[in-house]
Amino acid sequence: MLSQVWLITGASRGLGLSIAQAVLERGGTVIAAARDRQRAREALGASERVFPVEMDVTDGASIQNAAATVLRRFGKIDVLVNNAGYGLIGAIEELEPAEIEGVFKTNFFGVHQVLRAFLPALRARRAGWIVNISSVGGFSASAGAGAYNASKFALEGLSEALAQELTPLGIRVLIVEPGYLRTDFLDDSMRTAKTTLADYAETAGRTVKLMAERNRKQPGDPRKAARAIVNAVESAHPPLRLILGPDAVERVANKLAAVRRDLDGWREVAMSTDFDRDPE
Secondary structure (H helix, E strand, O other): OOOOEEEEEOOOOHHHHHHHHHHHHOOOEEEEEEOOHHHHHHHHOOOOOEEEEEOOOOOHHHHHHHHHHHHHHHOOOOEEEEOOOOEEEOOOOOOOHHHHHHHHHHHHHHHHHHHHHHHHHHHHHOOEEEEEEOOHHHOOOOOOOHHHHHHHHHHHHHHHHHHHHHHHHOEEEEEEEEOOEOOOHHHHOEEEOOOOOHHHOOOHHHHHHHHHHHOOOOOEOHHHHHHHHHHHHHOOOOOOEEEEOHHHHHHHHHHHHHHHHHHHHOHHHHOOOOOOOOOO
16 A cells, blocks of 8 residues: 555545545555645645645546646556545436436546546556445435436446456456445535425435435444445455445345346246247
8 A cells, every 4th residue: 555546536525535544544645636625635634645636527627637737746546536426316307407417427427537537547557446436326226316326327337347348457446335424425415306296205205304314323434434445445356346334235135136036037028038949
């Protein structure tokens, strides 16, 4: 870790800040990317191993400027953590197209732009890590979180393919699926639909209430989650998916069981849809 350079987007608060602190504890260097560079500097404190850089993941020019600055200063990065993102809750029908486009612009297209800016440097060295912060909601959807789920499902699909493309080049990919972590995510990084419909009160509406009830009471410790992420990157046998939190483990297990039930229950139908074999 002593020589590793980590670039972390959304590093001024929440899980991104905890990851940055965990890297610093191990002796690594942190490039703290945030829309407000000063906020990142204040959050992490003055250190020769902290390099705040201004980056807005929805602004291509901002990303390119940050990449040029970082690579000019360090000549490399070892780990790229795509952490910047936000949540959106509301029934699918309640959400306006612009609201859904906005969450995709940050959670999915923003990651793609950051990847394109830094992958050339990683490919040149034939080494490094991509850590994409998803969510248990990127694996298992819930009523009222459909747009957020969709943005993270898309990120996971991209990440799976990316892992297959990059493994032969010596670059590893880690998808992180946290459950509820006690950060300010439900305060500052969660948006709700501008309009509500009474018919969804018991589905999407219940999720909105649940979010409010869990705020600041989430069971997950972001510091422990951050250390687990760093440990996975350092592991000799890292997973593709790192599931964090008992709540996340339960949701993933339930989803896998549900998929297995559908697969087994409809296997005969699934296997019957090929063209009939031509008679010998």
